[in-house]
Amino acid sequence: MAGRFPYITRRKYPHMVGDETQVWNRFVVKFPKRFDTVDYDFRVGEGMPYKEDWEANIRRMVTAITQKRIDVVGWNGDRPTIIEVKVRAGLSALGQVLGYVALFKSELPSFPSPRPMIVCEVTTADDMKIFKSQSIPVEIV
16 A cells, blocks of 8 residues: 655644654654655544534534544555654654554454554653563664
8 A cells, every 4th residue: 555645754743743843853864764644634543422413514523523543654665664753752652653553453353463563753761671672673873
């Protein structure tokens, strides 16, 4: 599967705010051949339940804003990598990336199992030990 976007630096990315954009751009510059294409703001999960009597446009809106949103899905052919981008990566990033991988696998079982990855500017030695114990690669840029 090809992502919707070319794997190049951009001024803005869907769903990324502030310094996360700079972190991601540094990653792309440092690893210009890492992915073929990418998706940003990739939604997974069901989102919040809604009432059946709500209008269709409200139901769609509630689902869209409450689904989980993966920062980046990097694609190499059909092989996805689920990427959480943070300025400071802590244990919340671990939970996010593991949760996103599980939801992606359950919703898109025909794809190879996605690889998790965290891209950040800084993390602690303690957090890095935990990421490594869970086989989560971390790229510090």
